[in-house]
Amino acid sequence: MKQRRNAKETRRKILEAARDEFASAGFEGARVDRIAESAGVNKNMLYHYFGNKDALFSVVLDEAYRDIRQQEAALELDHLSPLEAIKALVTFSWTYYLKNPEFIRLLNAENQLQGRHVKASADTRQINQTHLVRMKEILQRGREDGSLRDDIDPIQLNISIAALGFFYLINQHTLSTVYQRDLMSNEELDERLRVMQDTILCWVRR
Amino acid sequence: MKQRRNAKETRRKILEAARDEFASAGFEGARVDRIAESAGVNKNMLYHYFGNKDALFSVVLDEAYRDIRQQEAALELDHLSPLEAIKALVTFSWTYYLKNPEFIRLLNAENQLQGRHVKASADTRQINQTHLVRMKEILQRGREDGSLRDDIDPIQLNISIAALGFFYLINQHTLSTVYQRDLMSNEELDERLRVMQDTILCWVRR
């Protein structure tokens, strides 16, 4: 028999609906009534579990970061050469963005607010810690076996990898209009990944 | 004696205030009352000259595009080698973003709305036309003198150039928090430009 009350499930439904709403409308554009409705719960539940709109958004953001970093951490890169490992990270970030379009939109919303939620979150930093350590290790390996340049800053590299894909996808609407080309067709998406891999590998290679 | 009425001036003040407000708060976060107040005009003037919030935003966007493309067109690239010309374009886009932080924030706001204003604007496409033609010419020169690869797509290149700088700046808040580094210090900004030039030139060079 189905439970009539289920705190965990209700919380989950709210978070899912909130993620979609914040991603599609931004923080200011998002409507708490809409979140409640599409979660199928009473609006007061959002306030009961999360306090207010800002706090709800903070949790949504943290969850989003947690998910991408968790999936990234699951990649097995140790048996790959440094160059192959970096290529795999480029591919991962691209496919993650494609499969989870809310992710980049949430980050965008947060940056429009000057990162006020992540700045207040102790979690965020911790979640992204391993992400950086991992790249450092790859660069170290590449330095040792001579396949990579020895002056690559891991932060710059991580930023560039994210940038090439993120910008393309987040600005797909203006870019497709300006350049009069459908940048979201399968062929174009494949082509973009090739360009990104090419660009990044060319830069890090010795 | 100062005119008590001045249509052109009023229009200009509204546009300037609107640009700043839309840039700092996004479209949904922007308040027409705030625009009117900081422009020092009666709110009804916005409706008198522009119709509504959406139409006002459209004009602001068009003006923003017009400005960057105009300044870009003023660069004298013909006497530079293809490689130098591309490097100059990378530098230009970076310094333009730094000097006009509203620009990237406006584009961001527009993309959060799925580009609904640019899609409706015949101007936008026309304004960005020369931007693409110019890159095509540089690539052609480079192909002829053998300094550049012959398989570079000008659209991909333009996107990558914009991406490396745009992403860094628009996400400065989350990135600085996540990586625990002040990415907006002068040293870091200079370093980023070097990375961008290095990355792009490495990719296009034969």
Added chain:
DNA sequence: GTACTAACTAACTGGATAGTTAATTAATGG
């Protein structure tokens, strides 16, 4: 100088929106 038009003002409106209140009902532990 008069008639006309465009610039400008102030006060208003209606719907939307984040958040609250107060009560009800289901689960849980002893």
Added chain:
DNA sequence: CCATTAATTAACTATCCAGTTAGTTAGTAC
């Protein structure tokens, strides 16, 4: 089975906000 707690509901509120109305006043053309 009873008392307590947590989940849930519905109705409400105060504020905010884009857009409007109904007018006044300054330029301008003849």
